[in-house]
Amino acid sequence: MKKWLYSCGSLLFRLVGANKSDALSNAxxxxxxxxxxxxxxxxxxxxxxxxxxxxxxxxxxxxVGRQEAxxxxxxxxxxxxxxxxxxxxxxxVEVAMRHKKQSSMRLAIEAVKAGRAQAAxxxxxxxxxxxxxxxxxxxxxxxxxxxxxxxxxxxxxxxTTVLDLGANVDxxxxxxxQFAVLGSALDMALKGRDAPTVGxxxxxxxxIKGNEMIKRAAELLREAGQKSLINYFGNVEGNDxxxxxxxxxxxxxxxxxxTLKATEGLASMVSKVLKEEFSRNALTKMAxxxxxxxxxxFKNRLxxxxxxxxxxxxxxxxxxxxxxxxxxxxxxxxLIKAIDAAENQLLQKIQARVQQASVLF
Amino acid sequence: MKKWLYSCGSLLFRLVGANKSDALSNAxxxxxxxxxxxxxxxxxxxxxxxxxxxxxxxxxxxxVGRQEAxxxxxxxxxxxxxxxxxxxxxxxVEVAMRHKKQSSMRLAIEAVKAGRAQAAxxxxxxxxxxxxxxxxxxxxxxxxxxxxxxxxxxxxxxxTTVLDLGANVDxxxxxxxQFAVLGSALDMALKGRDAPTVGxxxxxxxxIKGNEMIKRAAELLREAGQKSLINYFGNVEGNDxxxxxxxxxxxxxxxxxxTLKATEGLASMVSKVLKEEFSRNALTKMAxxxxxxxxxxFKNRLxxxxxxxxxxxxxxxxxxxxxxxxxxxxxxxxLIKAIDAAENQLLQKIQARVQQASVLF
Numbered sequence: 001m002k003k004w005l006y007s008c009g010s011l012l013f014r015l016v017g018a019n020k021s022d023a024l025s026n027a028x029x030x031x032x033x034x035x036x037x038x039x040x041x042x043x044x045x046x047x048x049x050x051x052x053x054x055x056x057x058x059x060x061x062x063x064v065g066r067q068e069a070x071x072x073x074x075x076x077x078x079x080x081x082x083x084x085x086x087x088x089x090x091x092x093v094e095v096a097m098r099h100k101k102q103s104s105m106r107l108a109i110e111a112v113k114a115g116r117a118q119a120a121x122x123x124x125x126x127x128x129x130x131x132x133x134x135x136x137x138x139x140x141x142x143x144x145x146x147x148x149x150x151x152x153x154x155x156x157x158x159x160t161t162v163l164d165l166g167a168n169v170d171x172x173x174x175x176x177x178q179f180a181v182l183g184s185a186l187d188m189a190l191k192g193r194d195a196p197t198v199g200x201x202x203x204x205x206x207x208i209k210g211n212e213m214i215k216r217a218a219e220l221l222r223e224a225g226q227k228s229l230i231n232y233f234g235n236v237e238g239n240d241x242x243x244x245x246x247x248x249x250x251x252x253x254x255x256x257x258x259t260l261k262a263t264e265g266l267a268s269m270v271s272k273v274l275k276e277e278f279s280r281n282a283l284t285k286m287a288x289x290x291x292x293x294x295x296x297x298f299k300n301r302l303x304x305x306x307x308x309x310x311x312x313x314x315x316x317x318x319x320x321x322x323x324x325x326x327x328x329x330x331x332x333x334x335l336i337k338a339i340d341a342a343e344n345q346l347l348q349k350i351q352a353r354v355q356q357a358s359v360l361f
Numbered sequence: 362m363k364k365w366l367y368s369c370g371s372l373l374f375r376l377v378g379a380n381k382s383d384a385l386s387n388a389x390x391x392x393x394x395x396x397x398x399x400x401x402x403x404x405x406x407x408x409x410x411x412x413x414x415x416x417x418x419x420x421x422x423x424x425v426g427r428q429e430a431x432x433x434x435x436x437x438x439x440x441x442x443x444x445x446x447x448x449x450x451x452x453x454v455e456v457a458m459r460h461k462k463q464s465s466m467r468l469a470i471e472a473v474k475a476g477r478a479q480a481a482x483x484x485x486x487x488x489x490x491x492x493x494x495x496x497x498x499x500x501x502x503x504x505x506x507x508x509x510x511x512x513x514x515x516x517x518x519x520x521t522t523v524l525d526l527g528a529n530v531d532x533x534x535x536x537x538x539q540f541a542v543l544g545s546a547l548d549m550a551l552k553g554r555d556a557p558t559v560g561x562x563x564x565x566x567x568x569i570k571g572n573e574m575i576k577r578a579a580e581l582l583r584e585a586g587q588k589s590l591i592n593y594f595g596n597v598e599g600n601d602x603x604x605x606x607x608x609x610x611x612x613x614x615x616x617x618x619x620t621l622k623a624t625e626g627l628a629s630m631v632s633k634v635l636k637e638e639f640s641r642n643a644l645t646k647m648a649x650x651x652x653x654x655x656x657x658x659f660k661n662r663l664x665x666x667x668x669x670x671x672x673x674x675x676x677x678x679x680x681x682x683x684x685x686x687x688x689x690x691x692x693x694x695x696l697i698k699a700i701d702a703a704e705n706q707l708l709q710k711i712q713a714r715v716q717q718a719s720v721l722f
Binding site: 154166201203211239254255257259260261264268269273274278280284286290293 | 571575598599614620629
């Protein structure tokens with residue numbers, strides 16, 4: 001997940017705004033940050049961390065990375081944790097797991113495991129982050145596989161939480177049910193929704209649609225809905241993600257990842273064509289000047305950086321993934337999500353929901 | 362597939378232009394048109410047919426539908442074929458198949474089977490069209506399942522042929538190989554490409570990525586590539602569709618359908634946000650006026666109508682699907698594709714390719 005969805009809708013931005021004030025109000029939160037992850041490493045991660053530390057007097061951070069790369073990371077509430085190694089963006093998972101046991105990514109996650117931090121944030125290699133998180137933190141009782149959840153902004157001005165986005169490529173109906181419970185818990189804890197609706201990503205709204213696994217998943221989700229373990233809406237289609245038909249959309253990681261990347265590809269093409277048309281000749285460039293404030297407003301609503309930060313759900317600890325190409329603003333958004341999750345007791349709330357629903361797993 | 366992808370790139374438009382002249386140059390092509398299909402029925406289909414008949418002196422058409430609805434369909438090279446029944450857009454497949462044996466859709470396809478037309482076009486219910494086509498025409502030797510292929514415009518100015526887009530929700534690796542051969546034959550026949558590249562839709566470019574079926578498919582496609590039966594590129598990701606990394610992208614119908622609809626959903630959200638920002642107040646409306654020519658050029662490049670027309674491949678006859686909400690221009694584009702396919706001997710070319718590759722099926 002190198003780039004993230006360019007998308008519209010402003011609720012998430014407002015949510016981020018709301019989270020900021022929450023993040024400022026509570027006491028004693030420690031976030032472990034893999035400062036070496038991402039395309040830019042400390043150049044981006046350190047200023048983002050320092051800014052949030054400055055703005056939040058009750059926040060502490062463990063800044064994990066090569067000591068010599070973190071000389072600028074000076075703050076009274078920041079502790080440097082030296083890491084010998086760095087997981088490269090293209091390291092195979094097994095290299096990250098077996099041969100880099102002292103990586104900044106791993107040490108950040110181990111800080112969560114040891115209770116020294118309430119959440120970890122990394123902009124590093126997604127596959128490695130998921131594998132190390134799973135190995136170090138383990139999954140919750142009742143959860144076979146963790147999932148990657150990301151809020152995709154929709155046309156209602158809200159955001160649709162979609163999971164899984166690539167952690168699991170061979171799913172059973174039971175995994176999809178677990179994703180539904182995890183996603184519901186996330187939305188309830190962070191968005192304050194009472195009974196968020198869950199849609200099953202399918203190729204039609206009728207119950208008979210889909211492949212065999214999806215049909216079995218639909219049945220299981222319906223059953224969970226009848227028992228009020230989730231608020232099941234039914235089947236949804238690809239466009240429903242952006243229509244905001246349901247609060248949560250569950251799918252296997254293969255479909256979720258392809259969908260995320262395809263929409264990224266389309267968004268980047270649309271943006272390119274708009275730019276091309278406005279820079280075609282002197283007249284169109286003049287039009288661009290006049291339309292600049294509107295185009296900027298449009299661009300701001302499409303700004304993927306403000307939505308940065310995916311949650312790795314189902315683990316015995318909180319881990320957030322920033323996109324690799326995050327700039328400072330984007331990385332701040334991912335940090336804010338992690339702070340908000342820690343302060344809102346996301347982990348405990350998810351655990352309670354999972355326990356309640358585990359009769360069906 | 363009610364709506365179709367809003368998308369950029371102009372090659373397809375240019376191709377349509379080229380096809381128009383081809384369609385005008387050759388002799389004796391007969392197209393069977395289901396005039397009752399789609400959201401608007403004869404109101405849209407009949408004027409589109411008449412326009413193409415007027416422009417193409419060697420074209421004949423069988424206009425299939427309720428006689429009383431086709432009173433405007435008067436042309437010396439058009440024959441009205443009366444159909445008692447109409448497949449509704451929401452008819453279940455079994456109703457269309459078993460209880461509407463005299464539907465306009467079925468009679469149009471039967472005209473192809475009987476050799477009275479070289480291709481059929483319908484804007485009706487996709488599921489019914491596929492089921493009836495398969496039942497009436499049968500699949501080619503070596504092809505277990507027909508596929509829906511659609512060219513999605515990409516940022517290079519070309520179009521990526523993606524298949525399957527929803528006909529098959531439970532695919533094996535052998536089906537994907539068949540799709541690769543069908544898609545290659547389509548591109549070679551209609552786009553004149555010598556050795557179109559084939560990508561396998563996956564969640565990463567490395568060979569080890571994907572679910573079990575995808576890994577087996579990758580192996581099979583590689584083998585087919587080594588035997589020069591296809592020009593296999595390797596794995597591609599969702600964004601590669603719009604980057605135009607390969608000429609053809611193969612995937613199972615579930616993934617293809619979700620991807621198509623998600624990108625439609627995003628495109629429609631982007632368009633709505635752009636409209637909202639330009640109509641926010643008097644100043645932005647003024648900016649919209651100045652930028653109008655540029656915005657129109659942008660809109661034209663995004664115009665999904667010009668890409669209308671999906672091919673149902675792998676059958677013993679040519680069938681094209683127009684989107685249900687097609688207007689006259691869009692329906693004309695679907696008709697032109699069918700005419701072009703008939704005149705370019707698409708069926709014979711596909712059959713030859715399939716026969717050659719069937720050693721691997």
